[in-house]
Amino acid sequence: DAMVIQNPRYQVTQFGKPVTLSCSQTLNHNVMYWYQQKSSQAPKLLFHYYDKDFNNEADTPDNFQSRRPNTSFCFLDIRSPGLGDAAMYLCATSRGGQGHEQYFGPGTRLTVT
């Protein structure tokens, strides 16, 4: 089945130690998104790509970076995680055309110790 895959599902990192989260898709969608979701809150968009075009949200901290080496893969790098960065990180994709819904991965739960 076509899907959005996130690895790892659970990640524990130390305060200040860089961490990378990965997302892959078999849907061949143009757009990929990274969201941060804290407990019982709405997903907060960090950035998204349309193909290789990168779009950063104005309030996304510089600590968060992203790479999309090809259509299928997208990475979220947190350069120096703080305790406030502990959250669920959701990857999503969409076709990019009008009205298309997003498809979400299962998320990576990040713990910062």
Add this chain to the structure above:
Amino acid sequence: AQTVTQSQPEMSVQEAETVTLSCTYDTSESDYYLFWYKQPPSRQMILVIRQEAYKQQNATENRFSVNFQKAAKSFSLKISDSQLGDAAMYFCAYRSVRSGTYKYIFGTGTRLKVLA
């Protein structure tokens, strides 16, 4: 800028009963899409239903239907014959159709509890 508001942080419904979740939004655009997403506990978010703003007919998907009131900028979700598996966070979302726009604006969510 568009905003989406879900004024019910939590709702409860008896199994087999009907429940309505509210969503209002603000936009100056005349054409757009609205979505309801479901996020079960510890499981991934999935699409429940989608509504195109230029269509007057309310969308329906099995037990799920919407009441779309464009003039009032209201987009409520009705769940009929509620089942235990309907327990989840429900998010309302808006998406513009402007060219080059790919962002979805989410509401703060409503936690639905289904009582046996």
